[in-house]
Amino acid sequence: MNWSSWSEFFAMGGYGIYVWGSYLVTLICVMSEVLLISRRHRTLSKTYGLIHDSYGKENSDKEVLINTEIDSLNNEKQSVKAASSTEEIEK
Amino acid sequence: MAINWYKYASPASFYTLAGKMVPLFTILAIGLLVIGLYIGFFVAPTDFQQGEAYRIIFIHVPAAWMSMFLYVVMACWAGIGLAFNTRLSSMMATAIAPTGAMFTFLALWTGSLWGKPMWGTWWVWDARLTSELILLFLYIGFMSLQAAIDDPRRADKAGAIIALVGVINIPIIYFSVQWWNTLHQGASVSVNQAPTMASVMLTGMMVMVLASWMYSIAVILKRVRIIILERESHTAWVAELRKKGAL
């Protein structure tokens, strides 16, 4: 075992800032990559799923509601597209 | 058992296959990461010259290797896509780029944090550091070019050209420390000579390298599945998936 105490572990022989600065930023990068991907997937499947649900329903008074739903989805889709492209730029 | 490889060249069947592989590689990545970090911080001894600061190596080297390796893989897929007009290959290239860019950034970032206490500087314009920075710009160039072109097929072709031209940078990065006087030291691990690292340190580093491989495979497969869905949204098999609610 290299360390006799936690404070010694965090100090890293005086190089704590450099060592933990490396590991922390790595953690942040990896977490955000995973998060961005799963968000992209969630929005995609949600969009597809909802559009599918609205089809085939014959209730006419719901039609208006569905149409507005689809409209808002289209807007959402565009914002998703924008978000995913900014994700790629940031990366 | 004969596997029909051609079957997996179609986005539809690859989508299913990739879906099965993602959890497997995620588990492998997490397991190896835990083992690697344990060895790196609790088993590997301190270094005779650099003290504890050398522990940055356990992410710096895997990140740097992945940044180069992923670029080569990306360029291969992009090249295959360009030559044979296969949709899936180009989608693979597109899916690899952000992860490759992330590893390049991490290699530069951790290198900088390592250089300050050891060399005495955050950054120098030596051949190794400069060529690695150029790699980051190549990834960014590839991604922004693809994002700028609306037609995916044309975006693939344009991206492939950048990717293929940029491959020349990879041997430059790798051999820079031999070809020129650099501040960066030579390779500790190379094909034609024994590693110049104590074996525990080397083990920890190699486990971390494996972990980043597994991580990359998991993340890239996950991303390529999304890209497949986005691009193939008009096809019958995606409609079928939607109907089953399998998205």
Place this chain on the structure above:
Amino acid sequence: MKPRHKKLAVITAGVTALGFAAVLVLNAFQSNLVFFFSPTQVIANEAPVGKSFRIGGLVEEGSVSREQDSTTVRFSITDTAETIQIVYTGILPDLFREGKGVVAQGKLDSSGIFKADEVLAKHDENYMPPEAALALEEAAKAQRNSLTQ
């Protein structure tokens, strides 16, 4: 932002990135591929005259002397063939040690002393625990002794 504007912005960003990369490549090829000169090269007048350049080599054992009440350090660096004296005022990196590699940036003065503005440590690619390093050193010492006897 309109899609057309977004596209334009992205293209501009991409072209800028590539242009910047190209500038870096050219710059690197022009001046920085030779990151440092060795003492032998400097003695042979291969280094730029009257201009700032970098010199690299090993700190000669026993050559380091610190001036009293200042951070000025004098030492010599060698590539085992030639030796050059260096004067530097400032903080040295942690890995600055006798017998280890350094890269110094500065100018040669008329008396052939290199006045450095920056000293960087260049370490080797060996990683091992201190005990192993000690054992290696002692083994080398033992071998030297047996050779001289």
